[in-house]
Amino acid sequence: MKKIAVIGAGTMGNGIAHVFAQSGFEVNLIDISQAALDKALKTIEKNMDRQIAKGRLSEEDKAGALSRLTTLTNMADGVKDRELVVEAATENIDLKLKIFGQMDELAPSDTILATNTSSISITQIGAATQRPDKVIGMHFMNPVPVMKLVEIIRGYATSDAVTQQIMEMSKTLGKVPVEVNDYPGFVANRILMPMINEAIITLHEGVAGVSEIDTVMKLGMAHPMGPLQLADFIGLDVCLSILRVMHEGFGNPKYAPCPLLVNMVTAGKMGVKSGEGFYSWGHGTKDLIVADTFQK
Secondary structure, three states: OOEEEEEOOOHHHHHHHHHHHHOOOEEEEEOOOHHHHHHHHHHHHHHHHHHHHOOOOOHHHHHHHHHOEEEEOOHHHHHOOOOEEEEOOOOOHHHHHHHHHHHHHHOOOOOEEEEOOOOOOHHHHHOOOOOHHHEEEEEEOOOOOOOOEEEEEEOOOOOHHHHHHHHHHHHHOOOEEEEEEOOOOOOHHHHHHHHHHHHHHHHHOOOOOHHHHHHHHHHHHOOOOOHHHHHHHHOHHHHHHHHHHHHHHHOOHHHOOOHHHHHHHHOOOOEHHHOEOOEEOOOOOOOOEEOHHHOO
């Protein structure tokens, strides 16, 4: 497979497109917003320039990768000749089911349809198509050009052949694919999100402050960043969506999102993307500044 399409030009979508184009694939990056596509191209170029500065990419390789990357606002044109389409839209089940219905209708019948979902059932998404055997999860980690892991999630009907094909393709991207089965949160978020949620509960109950909780986990558990800082980077809205998927999917109260997280998302405090979460962002330095809400 050499012809790929990526649906969604946000943080994950542009990272996925970047990695595929850099690895020699012809990539159509598709989004309904031309402004989002323009922003994605600037982000990809900026990230490639960082790779060049670190000696991990040449100017020639950058030019070659960008020449293999095309942006489109029309899905029909973008997927009509593709061998693999990777959906990277917002973590919203209704939106994903709608997109997969369109992809199924517009892409060739032998095209593999993948989703970058971080928690939603691959089986449910596959059931929205006429090709559930060719629907699979490719859960890349953020930032995509840097992180090696890809969770490969097979739905109930995903074929062995498609699973093996996507596992091998992931290796050509320089990634380490790990095959997992289709249960809410898969592996990464089933373990990560309860930890983040427990950190928020610890803050909510007044056991310790933001910086204290993160310092304990960084210095005590050797985590590169604390769970509250990580939640800000992931997006508090995304954390909430994943926890709700797991809470509903398992019916277990241990996955119920902390009321503080619900209130913060309701108030528009999404983390880095909104400029404020547990920390304040966009202040022009790399220093961590605890948001005013949580100052003692």
